[in-house]
Amino acid sequence: MTKRPTLADVAALAGMSKTAVSLVLNDRPGSRLSADAVARIHEAARELNYRPNPAARSLRLGTTGTIGFISDEVTITRFASAMIRGLLDVADERDQGVLIAETGNHPKQLAKALEFMIDRQVDGIVFGSMAARLLDLPPLPESMRVVTANCASNAGDGTYASVLPAEHEAGRAMMRLLLEHGHGEGIGIIGSAPSAPADRRSSVTIGARFAGIDEALAEAGATPVAVVDVGSWEPWNGYAGTKQVLESGAPVTALLCLNDRVAFGAHQALGEHGLRVPDDVSIASFDDDEIASYLRPALTTARLPYEEMGRKAMELVLGPDEPGGEHLVEMPVQVRGSIRPLDRSSS
Amino acid sequence: MTKRPTLADVAALAGMSKTAVSLVLNDRPGSRLSADAVARIHEAARELNYRPNPAARSLRLGTTGTIGFISDEVTITRFASAMIRGLLDVADERDQGVLIAETGNHPKQLAKALEFMIDRQVDGIVFGSMAARLLDLPPLPESMRVVTANCASNAGDGTYASVLPAEHEAGRAMMRLLLEHGHGEGIGIIGSAPSAPADRRSSVTIGARFAGIDEALAEAGATPVAVVDVGSWEPWNGYAGTKQVLESGAPVTALLCLNDRVAFGAHQALGEHGLRVPDDVSIASFDDDEIASYLRPALTTARLPYEEMGRKAMELVLGPDEPGGEHLVEMPVQVRGSIRPLDRSSS
DNA sequence: CGTCAGTGCTAAAACCTTTCAGCCCCGAAG
DNA sequence: CTTCGGGGCTGAAAGGTTTTAGCACTGACG
Numbered sequence: 001m002t003k004r005p006t007l008a009d010v011a012a013l014a015g016m017s018k019t020a021v022s023l024v025l026n027d028r029p030g031s032r033l034s035a036d037a038v039a040r041i042h043e044a045a046r047e048l049n050y051r052p053n054p055a056a057r058s059l060r061l062g063t064t065g066t067i068g069f070i071s072d073e074v075t076i077t078r079f080a081s082a083m084i085r086g087l088l089d090v091a092d093e094r095d096q097g098v099l100i101a102e103t104g105n106h107p108k109q110l111a112k113a114l115e116f117m118i119d120r121q122v123d124g125i126v127f128g129s130m131a132a133r134l135l136d137l138p139p140l141p142e143s144m145r146v147v148t149a150n151c152a153s154n155a156g157d158g159t160y161a162s163v164l165p166a167e168h169e170a171g172r173a174m175m176r177l178l179l180e181h182g183h184g185e186g187i188g189i190i191g192s193a194p195s196a197p198a199d200r201r202s203s204v205t206i207g208a209r210f211a212g213i214d215e216a217l218a219e220a221g222a223t224p225v226a227v228v229d230v231g232s233w234e235p236w237n238g239y240a241g242t243k244q245v246l247e248s249g250a251p252v253t254a255l256l257c258l259n260d261r262v263a264f265g266a267h268q269a270l271g272e273h274g275l276r277v278p279d280d281v282s283i284a285s286f287d288d289d290e291i292a293s294y295l296r297p298a299l300t301t302a303r304l305p306y307e308e309m310g311r312k313a314m315e316l317v318l319g320p321d322e323p324g325g326e327h328l329v330e331m332p333v334q335v336r337g338s339i340r341p342l343d344r345s346s347s
Numbered sequence: 348m349t350k351r352p353t354l355a356d357v358a359a360l361a362g363m364s365k366t367a368v369s370l371v372l373n374d375r376p377g378s379r380l381s382a383d384a385v386a387r388i389h390e391a392a393r394e395l396n397y398r399p400n401p402a403a404r405s406l407r408l409g410t411t412g413t414i415g416f417i418s419d420e421v422t423i424t425r426f427a428s429a430m431i432r433g434l435l436d437v438a439d440e441r442d443q444g445v446l447i448a449e450t451g452n453h454p455k456q457l458a459k460a461l462e463f464m465i466d467r468q469v470d471g472i473v474f475g476s477m478a479a480r481l482l483d484l485p486p487l488p489e490s491m492r493v494v495t496a497n498c499a500s501n502a503g504d505g506t507y508a509s510v511l512p513a514e515h516e517a518g519r520a521m522m523r524l525l526l527e528h529g530h531g532e533g534i535g536i537i538g539s540a541p542s543a544p545a546d547r548r549s550s551v552t553i554g555a556r557f558a559g560i561d562e563a564l565a566e567a568g569a570t571p572v573a574v575v576d577v578g579s580w581e582p583w584n585g586y587a588g589t590k591q592v593l594e595s596g597a598p599v600t601a602l603l604c605l606n607d608r609v610a611f612g613a614h615q616a617l618g619e620h621g622l623r624v625p626d627d628v629s630i631a632s633f634d635d636d637e638i639a640s641y642l643r644p645a646l647t648t649a650r651l652p653y654e655e656m657g658r659k660a661m662e663l664v665l666g667p668d669e670p671g672g673e674h675l676v677e678m679p680v681q682v683r684g685s686i687r688p689l690d691r692s693s694s
Numbered sequence: 695c696g697t698c699a700g701t702g703c704t705a706a707a708a709c710c711t712t713t714c715a716g717c718c719c720c721g722a723a724g
Numbered sequence: 725c726t727t728c729g730g731g732g733c734t735g736a737a738a739g740g741t742t743t744t745a746g747c748a749c750t751g752a753c754g
Contacts, residue, residue, distance in 0.1 A: 019736095
């Protein structure tokens with residue numbers, strides 16, 4: 001193991017100039033070298049197992065074949081890690097590298113990560129977020145390609161492309177599913193309504209989810225028999241909120257939980273009250289978290305399409321066109337055992 | 348936004364040579380420049396907001412300030428993603444970048460990722476794995492610093508440092524915990540024994556966990572009243588395995604589950620049999636997975652220290668000394684509500 | 695006065711690519 | 725016989741940094 005072969009080594013072996021080798025290896029159109037020369041160069045490169053030095057290339061070209069991924073906590077927490085899978089898949093297909101950094105929501109960390117990426121001359125940046133928040137981005141170099149995944153940016157002029165889950169559709173679809181199963185008279189909703197629907201900073205998308213739910217209700221002329229605000233969407237809050245509904249005596253036949261963890265808590269509370277899923281109460285929720293499939297019966301839930309958002313974001317940032325606009329990714333409904341048609345006789 | 352300032356720009360502004368600027372900015376020991384010159388250079392650099400070009404530096408130095416992280420599925424799946432948190436934390440503290448790639452266990456992908464990292468001249472590589480397997484690594488450049496996290500490599504000569512969870516200790520500790528709570532006469536173990544303890548390729552560490560469990564049993568002269576092999580450690584298998592134990596009529600007072608997902612299934616099976624945790628049956632397990640804290644009562648479990656392993660691995664690869672040897676990271680026991688002392692009267 | 699040791703600083707090479715500008719030669723057209 | 729065009733190829737510069745070797749000067753010492 002001596003030293004990596006360089007362009008000059010290949011040139012020497014092939015008996016040609018560095019220019020010729022570079023031209024051939026990058027098969028530059030318009031450069032006319034004899035077929036013989038081309039063959040000799042390829043042969044020499046193969047023989048030396050030549051691989052170009054990316055640092056030198058970057059220096060000359062100002063381009064790196066690397067995309068930066070900056071997120072609040074995507075890489076770091078388990079919930080959204082599928083997003084990385086999507087990003088990496090696409091990057092790998094196109095032989096691009098991915099440089100990652102996490103900010104933990106500290107603006108200072110964000111600035112540092114950004115500086116780092118720009119210094120390294122990444123060809124583009126994907127910003128990811130766990131909760132679909134509005135991101136405060138400092139001004140970036142004109143030429144930098146930027147896509148935000150599961151979040152939007154403060155650049156209100158639509159400068160940056162954003163990839164978001166189609167929450168409106170999903171909210172509508174889940175509620176309709178419940179209605180179609182005959183639960184119109186006994187629907188409970190577990191999970192807080194967004195405190196200020198216009199507060200895009202805390203969540204860009206949850207408002208849309210609620211709008212979809214409301215739309216489905218309005219279309220059917222139905223009203224929930226219970227709506228409980230549980231604060232943060234954690235299992236213990238779902239448990240408490242559901243308990244509260246049950247103790248109030250509201251005649252629920254189905255629960256729409258705002259995420260799977262809340263649904264998990266609801267499941268526990270139902271169990272303790274001697275109610276069975278789905279025989280006594282149906283449950284529908286959102287996210288398709290890991291636990292959704294662990295429950296017995298497994299949860300019917302609308303999947304947050306992290307992997308697809310990651311793919312889409314990387315495709316946009318690598319794509320031929322300047323990225324821009326809002327891209328919605330479908331939230332597929334995973335139909336499992338937690339919903340059943342309401343027995344007419346019991347109404 | 349014109350062009351990034353270069354060393355030459357700083358030199359011109361300070362009225363000094365590029366050499367002087369480089370010397371000062373890297374405060375090279377032994378270079379004697381006048382205090383005045385040093386001040387002028389710093390001032391100029393600050394004024395232009397100069398930041399060195401990493402590509403140029405890499406080209407010259409052959410070093411990149413970047414560590415590669417290659418794993419089978421760590422980044423991609425949720426279970427071990429805390430490992431990345433540890434890696435990134437340390438990297439960030441030391442201003443290092445992290446380049447990631449996933450192999451999905453395909454040797455071809457591994458080769459590609461490796462080639463990529465070597466081309467980019469990363470300063471070191473951390474190999475991670477979800478399941479503590481034995482990794483097949485192709486030969487690497489002599490100078491490359493390598494650490495494996497939650498896995499070992501085939502380089503049997505101990506060339507590469509490895510960071511592993513202290514499974515033996517943890518196995519022993521969990522079993523002792525159960526014994527100390529008076530469950531010596533009624534312990535059931537849910538989860539397969541490793542089919543071939545010597546098969547380091549499928550798991551380098553699970554053997555040690557079982558050895559620890561056995562050691563604690565032997566020390567106390569106790570024998571489990573039931574041991575059930577459930578195949579893969581998933582909730583549904585834990586459920587089935589536990590059901591089998593209960594139906595066999597074995598007088599279990601405590602269940603040691605080989606991971607939290609199995610424990611989750613066990614919890615469900617106990618519930619369906621009208622048994623309560625921990626009043627009727629105690630549960631202990633391993634991993635400290637997300638769901639361990641969702642259960643009611645929450646699970647007492649020995650944590651798989653992914654984050655700490657990530658930290659340790661990055662520290663080793665960045666550390667001053669050539670990494671080497673095996674580094675065990677403690678698996679702390681998270682004591683929660685799922686275990687209670689056995690009522691003497693019931694024995 | 696010559697030498698010597700510091701002190702303060704710099705020119706230029708090296709790292710490896712890509713690319714602009716241009717060289718030489720040959721055959722064809724004027 | 726010149727001019728021209730094009731085919732086949734190359735020299736050298738540029739990109740931004742680090743580092744080696746060494747220059748010019750001053751003051752002290754023999």
